[in-house]
Amino acid sequence: MKKLIYIVVGIIVLIIVIVIINNRGEEKVELEQESESKLQEQIQPEITDYDIQFTAEHISNRTFKVNGITDLPDGAKIHVTIYDEDYFKHDEADSEWRFENLSYFSDSAIVRNGEFNKTLTASEMETPLKSDKYEVEVSFNPRAQTSNIKNIVGKNGEYLSGKLLDTEIEGLIIIKTIQLVSLKKEIPYKIIDEEDISYAGCKRVGIRIIVPDDVNKTDVSYILKKIIDNNKSKWNDITVWAYKYSEGQQVGQIPYTMGMEEYSICEQE
Numbered sequence: 001m002k003k004l005i006y007i008v009v010g011i012i013v014l015i016i017v018i019v020i021i022n023n024r025g026e027e028k029v030e031l032e033q034e035s036e037s038k039l040q041e042q043i044q045p046e047i048t049d050y051d052i053q054f055t056a057e058h059i060s061n062r063t064f065k066v067n068g069i070t071d072l073p074d075g076a077k078i079h080v081t082i083y084d085e086d087y088f089k090h091d092e093a094d095s096e097w098r099f100e101n102l103s104y105f106s107d108s109a110i111v112r113n114g115e116f117n118k119t120l121t122a123s124e125m126e127t128p129l130k131s132d133k134y135e136v137e138v139s140f141n142p143r144a145q146t147s148n149i150k151n152i153v154g155k156n157g158e159y160l161s162g163k164l165l166d167t168e169i170e171g172l173i174i175i176k177t178i179q180l181v182s183l184k185k186e187i188p189y190k191i192i193d194e195e196d197i198s199y200a201g202c203k204r205v206g207i208r209i210i211v212p213d214d215v216n217k218t219d220v221s222y223i224l225k226k227i228i229d230n231n232k233s234k235w236n237d238i239t240v241w242a243y244k245y246s247e248g249q250q251v252g253q254i255p256y257t258m259g260m261e262e263y264s265i266c267e268q269e
Contacts, residue, residue, distance in 0.1 A: 045152055049162040050175055052078070054116075056136040058183050060225035062129060063121040064136065069114055072140060072175075076149050078116045079139045081106035084131040085180060103127040103134065133182050139166075140175040184222035187215045189242075192251045202266035204237035208251050213244040217259055224261035237264040 054068030066080050083104040090098060105126050109118040142150060142157040153159050157173030166176040193208040207227060211220055224240045231238050242258035243251050 045154065045159045047159050047161050050140075050153075050160060050164075051162055052138055052140065052164060052175055052177050054136075054138050054177070054179070056179050056181050058134075058181055058222075059119070060184070060222050061229045062124065062127045063119060064134075064181065066109070066116075066118045066120070066136060066138065068109075068116045068138060070111055070116065070140075071114065072111055073149055073152050074111050074113065075146060076111040076140060077144055077146075078109045078111060078118075079106060079141060079144070080109060080118050080120060081137045081139070082120060082122075082134050082181075083137075085133040085135055086131070087135070101128060101130050103129055103131070129183065131183075133180055135178050136181050137176065137178045139177075141172075142174065143172065185216075185219050186226075187211055187219045187223055189223055192243075192248065200266075202237055202264075203235050204266070205231065205235045205239075207231070207238070207240045208243065208256075209240065210243050210245050210248050210251065211258055213246050215258075220259045221261065224259055228261055228263045232263065237266045238262070 050070070050072050052068060052070045052072070054066055056064060056066045059065050064082055068078070070076070070078070072078075081104070084102050087102055087104060090102060103122070103126070105120065105122040107118055107120050109116040142153050142155055142160070145153070154173075156171055157165075157175075160173050160175060162175065164175045164177050166174045189209045189211045191207060191209050193206075195206045197204045197206050209223075209227070211223070220242050224242060227240050228238050239260065239262045241256035241260050243254075244257055247254065247257060
């Protein structure tokens, strides 16, 4: 009889121990779940307004320059695309015609200290530049970012907010802003002198031109750079000086008055 009582008591004690262990296990799981939940709350990104502001200009020939500021995280990749103002109006046009007449090229820049800068130069093949005006599109695509940036903005941009959001692609939020840029005006000019000043194994040339007296020096700079671009295949070192039409008889005898540009791939002596 006593043996039976010992067995019953043992079973009861075992059941109590099992219940206590289970309760403690459940409490541990609950504590772990609560801790994990709090951790997720702590690292959960907030939906944040972001902005991108930029300036763009046509520098010369097929070169454009973009400078911008943004409150996107440092390390973010900014995509810059340049195309004809009416590029998307010709979607149905013949592919050969589009290739010969429409321009479209792009590159990317990285945000550093809240700024990004990019100079884009396209080839003649991809950029015929037959329009007078071009749209410069600056965008931020979350899917093109590093994992660190995705953790902040969301892999599909779910933590992005602000006035520049674009939701054209289903399931993806991007930031996009566009500016219209006109090509620099091509002013008339005349080459007065082209002098071969090669030495030390470097093919050098000095070119002097005259331009209308009342033209803008920014437009003169564009012409000077274009002249340099047109001569890079023939010379290693190029210097171009600009004078006014009214100074035509004094070119080379007086300092240049309308601007000067230089280019060289010669080794410094």
